Amino acid sequence: MTVSRLEQALGHTFQNRDLLQLALTHRSFTSPHNERLEFLGDAILNAVIARCLFERFPLLPEGDLSRLRASLVRQDSLHQLAVDLSLGECLRLGEGEQKSGGQQRPSILADALEALFGALWLDAGFDLAGQVIVHVYAGVLKRLTSGQGIKDAKTRLQEYLQGIRLALPQYSLAGAEGEAHAQQFRVVCVIESLQIRTEGRGGSRRAAEQMAAERALESLESAHDHSRLQRS
Template sequence: MAERVETLEKRLGLVFSRREVALEALTHKTYVNESRDKDLKDNQRLEFLGDSVVNLAVSHRLMDRFPGVSEGDLTKMRARVVNEDGLARVARSIPLGDLLLLGRGELQSGGREKNSVLADALEAVFAAVYLCSGLETAAALVDRCFAELLEEVSSGQGRLDYKTLLQEMAHEKLKLSPRYRVVSEAGPEHSKVFEVELTLGDAPLARASGRSKKEAEQSAAQATLERLKREAAATPEAGGEAPAAPTPEVPPGDTSA
């Protein structure tokens, strides 16, 4: 346990004054469920706090970089940085996955590489940094760890891709994050076709295929955007906005793009 925290300290370039809090940030709920240690805590409460810490730090940096940008555009820019994909990307850069305490089932299902697990753990780690060293240290760590993502937003990269557009709409209108899951792979190794399912909350909304996972995800995101817009247009009381909640019915084999 101590070695995990020490390794995390080395990778982050800081020291935790309360190592039990750092260990809590690395502990997944499945590990606690399987442990006999009744005093062990999972990282869900820290993840809740860390979400606010990261959002505050990123919001501050965006306001500094773009003094003339409106609140609405700043919100969209923040959504391009602080989302499950972005958080998981930062977690991998530390790297964080090999330090996590996971239950046996989660380990066997590839939990160390799951975007959702990595994103939640990263937010928990930032909460631990905040609790041990304060907001200034946490914000400085955000500057360092999110530098590449912030630079991409600053230079305008990714403004037109469907995954980004869907992330913005889902975050702003539904308070949900899209999740992508590979449901099948077909064809020879050099020419595979991937089928991806996209869900919002518990609702599967689209499936799409592509020559790469990214291509399939883009197509699924495009199909979902078009579907949400159709549903919004068909609901007069929505005033042209996205529906309050997505409907779960997905036509079998839907690969519309």
């Protein structure tokens, strides 16, 4: 994936190309790197998500809003969004990090996404950066419900299949790559009754299963939308 395709996915073309390059530079590559932008991005991300939740759930108390925000900005959530953007393909990493699978490491991807949000703020201002963040989070925000927080993908997939009285999905390990301290796992999710087979990757088997389940949910949603169009 090229940097221009990343910009297309974000819906923003950087005026300051140096900022974009800095956001994609890991400390293993050179200095300066993206850690200062990560600090900035963390701040704007929390502010934008807080406002989204404040407006969406006007009756929700502060404690529940805080828990919802925490679930949205934690590393697992940021990692999944970064994977969806193919952000790892654009990162500038040192040779050691590249060989050990740094482009797929959850912590590196989550930090780089925050750095990207920080760069957006400096490049285009708060309002536009906020619009991009909401765009990136659109799918997650669509599924958000108050009271329960965000259910993980495996739970949502299981509940959906139980609701239509189908057998639960089967997860199997398809492989593992990289050094022992930085392995990347590949997991396959199969829903035989619906002929759905998806694959997920992650720094742990659990993370890979969650990604595979998320992609299965996307397949179900796509099939549902297609069926609805045919009936209309």
